[in-house]
Amino acid sequence: MFAKGQSGNPKGRKPGTPNKATRTVRETFEAVFVSLQxxxxxxxxxxxxxxxxxxxxxxxxxMPVQVRAEIDHRAELSNTDRAARLASLLARVAAREAEAEAPKAQSTGSAQSAFGQR
Known part of the structure; x- marks a missing residue:
């Protein structure tokens, strides 16, 4: 048997790399989507x-859950400014979470019917 974390083909596809079928489906879907636009x-x-x-x-x-950001350590903020920025950020996150958890009954069918239009 193989050691934990090793495959039978050490030169095989790297983890996270989609297989040929997945890549083909994504490329085809993207081409159709672009043509519909x-x-x-x-x-x-x-x-x-x-x-x-x-x-x-x-x-x-x-949208991706994880966001990369660079922080400019040269910009010195007062504690008041930091608190205001943090409150603003938390309010935006809470608003997005509230939208995501809104009852799905309101949107049932509208997304499906929109893609079926010609």
Whole structure:
């Protein structure tokens, strides 16, 4: 048997690399999506404008949870400024969480019907 964490093919695909079928499906889906965006009736933009609440709920689910940031240590902030920035950030996070947990009954069917339009 192999040691824990080792595969039978040490020169094989690296972890996290999609296989050929997954990559092909993603590329095909992207090509179809891009071609649909040229339509004035079935684009994501048109649906988003007609359903802004549903669009923002969906977009928050597609955004990465982890965000990388660089901090400028040269900028000295007072404790008051730090507290104000932290409060603002926490309010934005709470608002996104509240939107994500809103009842799904309101959006049932609207996203499905938008993609079925021609």
């Amino acid at each position: 040229s339509s004035d009736k079935a684009s994501l933009r048109v649906w988003a404008e007609a359903n802004p609440s549903d669009f923002y709920k969906l977009s928050t689910k597609l």
